[in-house]
Amino acid sequence: MKSLKRIIQVTYSIYAFLIFICIMLVALPLVLLSLLGGKIAGGNLIYRICKLWAKIWYFLIGMTHQDIFEAPHDRSRQYIFVANHISYMDIPPVVITLKQAYRVLGKYEMVKYPIFGWIYRAAVILVDRRSPEMRAKSFRALKAALSRGISIFIFPEGTFNETGKPLKTFFDGAFRLAIETKTPIKPLLFVDTNERFNQYDMFGLTPGMNRVVYLQEIPVNSFTKADVQKLKQITYNAMEAGLLKYRNG
Secondary structure, eight states: OOHHHHHHHHHHHHHHHHHHHHHHHHHHHHHHHHHGIIIIHHHHHHHHHHHHHHHHHHHTTEEEEHHHHHOOOOOSOOOEEEEEEGGGGGGHHHHHHSOOOOOEEEGGGGGGTTTTHHHHHHSSSOOTTTOHHHHHHHHHHHHHHHTTTTTEOOOOOOOOOSSSOOOOOOOOOOHHHHHHTTTTEEEEESHHHHOOOTTTTTTOOOEEEEEEEEEBBOOOHHHHHHHHHHHHHHHHHHHHHHHHHHOOO
16 A cells, blocks of 8 residues: 555656646746846746746646735735745745745755756845855845835745754844844745655655745834844744644644
């Protein structure tokens, strides 16, 4: 029975990856055309294309999406969205759940993948944390996006969480950016993505629900540059408690 279950899972995973690639090949020329619209209008169009790509893929592979709001969410406001990061399946929920203009801060390493890397480069604000110059450039680009009314999405853990704990240590960037620009933090929780696709098993994809939990926003108006660690800890505590609640519930 275990062998049969594994054969079905591997077959399903291969099917899902092939569908993903087929949709990506259709999306690529649309993304390239969107670049003609400039950084703002063109960039927003790219994210709409990626949202449609993710929704079609979910439908064809039996994935479902659910937003859970622990507090009211005002889509007309700007936020710095932060979320936990444990799986490659964290990316589709980002583009499906957010329904306002935003930009993602993404790892530079992802541009190396053929075709996907071209789309990734066009869509995200790249950061190479090994380079102080690249980090500074990315920070300036994030500030510029915020100054134009665009929200920001950041994985504050930076890389996949492999600690076995709900979260790994956060980097300072998202919280320093929030304080300097007076933009509230909006924590999100990706509750099921590791169940859908464990990073240690490339053929371990499974259909099912992907929940995104919106936690209460964290205002930053009263924080100063000296309070980065305090803001980071408040956010960490809220997200850790939320993950324990929903994963154990």
